[in-house]
C-alpha cells in the first residue's frame with residue numbers, strides 16, 4: 683500500500699516534468715546574476731571552481747564519466763572532460779537530451795556556453811586561445827546522451843554501459859528535485875551508485891533547504907528540502923565515504939524568484 687503511494691508520488695513529479703522548458707530553465711539559472719563571471723560570489727563560478735578542484739586533486743581517473751540528470755546543461759562536465767576520454771550525458775526528458783545533442787552537433791543551443799568555457803580555461807591556467815580546443819574536446823569525448831530514470835534499480839539501459847561501470851559519476855540538482863521525500867532521494871542515490879565501480883568517485887551538487895523550483899513559467903517542481911547532515915547520512919547509507927563537503931550560501935540578490943533555495947552543497951565521495 684505504502685509502495686503504491688510512493689509510486690504515485692514519483693509519477694506525479696514525472697508528470698510535472700513533462701512541462702519542463704529547457705530554455706526558461708537555462709535563462710533562470712545559467713545567466714546573470716547566477717552566472718556572473720565577474721563576481722566571486724556568483725553561484726555558477728562557485729560550482730565550476732568545485733569541479734575544477736575535484737578533478738585536479740589527482741585522485742580521480744579512469745575511462746568513463748557518467749553525468750546523471752544532465753538536464754540541458756554542460757557546465758558540470760567541462761572540467762571532467764579533460765580527465766576522461768568518454769563522457770556519457772543522461773536525462774529523463776527528451777527535450778533536454780535534444781537540447782544537449784543540438785549543442786554537441788553544433789546546430790542549435792538555447793544558451794551560449796562560451797563564457798563558461800572561457801572561465802574553466804582560466805581556472806586551468808590556459809589562455810583564451812584554448813577555448814576552441816576545449817569545446818572540440820568536450821564534443822569529442824561525449825559519446826552519447828541517453829535516457830535515465832533514477833527511480834529504477836537500473837537507471838540506464840544495460841546496453842549503454844557495455845564495458846561495465848563508470849569510473850566517476852557526476853550529478854547536479856537531480857536527485858532532490860525528482861524525489862518526493864528523503865527516503866526516495868536516498869534510494870535513488872543507491873540506484874545511481876550501482877552504475878559506479880568500487881572506489882569510483884561521486885561528485886554531487888544539490889540544493890539546500892529548497893522546497894520548489896520553476897522548470898518553466900508556472901511549472902512548479904517540488905524539491906526535497908535537504909540539510910548537510912541528511913546528505914551525509916544518505917551517502918553513508920548507500921556505501922559512500924565522504925572526501926569533501928563544501929557549502930555555498932546564496933547571497934540575497936541571487937534569489938531571483940525562480941526557487942526558494944538557500945544554499946548549495948558540493949560533495950566529493952568515494953564508493954566503498
Ligand SMILES: C[S@@+](CC[C@H](N)C(=O)[O-])C[C@H]1O[C@@H](n2cnc3c(N)ncnc32)[C@H](O)[C@@H]1O
Pocket residue numbers: 696699702750751752753754755758773774775778830831832833853854855856859860
Ligand atoms: C534541476 S534539473 C538539473 C539539471 C542540471 N543537472 C543542472 O545542473 O542544472 C533536474 C533534472 O532532473 C531530471 N529528472 C527528472 N526526473 C528524473 C528521473 N526520474 N530520473 C532522472 N532524472 C530526472 C530532469 O529532467 C532535469 O533535467
